[in-house]
Amino acid sequence: MPTMTAAQQRAQAKREYDAFMANCPSRRLLDRLSDKWVSLVLAALGGSDCPYIGDGHDGGRPMRYSELSRKLVGVSQKMLTQTLRALERDGLLTRTVTPTVPVTVTYELTDLGRSLYEVMRAIKLWAETHMEEVLANREEYDTRTT
Incomplete structure (x- = not known):
């Protein structure tokens, strides 16, 4: 498995909706649901x-x-x-x-x-x-x- 740069990891996380990532749109949904x-x-x-x-x-x-x-x-x-x-x-x-x-x-x-x-x-x-x-x-x- 190839090594990913930090930028690539962030891009992948964004594609996968990782709420721990600052720019993840699921955070806005979590805000609404809370x-x-x-x-x-x-x-x-x-x-x-x-x-x-x-x-x-x-x-x-x-x-x-x-x-x-x-x-x-x-x-x-x-x-x-x-x-x-x-x-x-x-x-x-x-x-x-x-x-x-x-x-x-x-x-x-x-x-x-x-x-x-x-x-x-x-x-x-x-x-x-x-x-x-x-x-x-x-x-x-x-x-x-x-």
């Missing part, structure tokens, strides 16, 4: 509060903007709109406009969005399960360092 509103929109559309978690029950369904807004307590109209547009642009959800009076707009996860939802659901469940332990560790750390 946003709390993205995580919560995916969780809401995926049905993460379903009581059947773990038995293969999907729970996800299309939701209207107002329903998402009520479910995501504290999200501003501007932030929810920006988040939904970004997720639609990335192909993670679809926006369907139904010509009714008034017009009905619903949002639903795509197959790509559902695959990401599974990962986000696991992170959300982990956070909810381990929050007490994390809070105890923070308190212990803060008392030790002050």
Whole structure:
């Protein structure tokens, strides 16, 4: 196997989407996915509060903007709109406009969005399960360092 220069290694890494490389476009995607509103929109559309978690029950369904807004307590109209547009642009959800009076707009996860939802659901469940332990560790750390 021929030896590659550093420039060739960087070029190859970029072609392979190596997030450890500074110019890798996957870093921008990771930035977007680490946003709390993205995580919560995916969780809401995926049905993460379903009581059947773990038995293969999907729970996800299309939701209207107002329903998402009520479910995501504290999200501003501007932030929810920006988040939904970004997720639609990335192909993670679809926006369907139904010509009714008034017009009905619903949002639903795509197959790509559902695959990401599974990962986000696991992170959300982990956070909810381990929050007490994390809070105890923070308190212990803060008392030790002050």
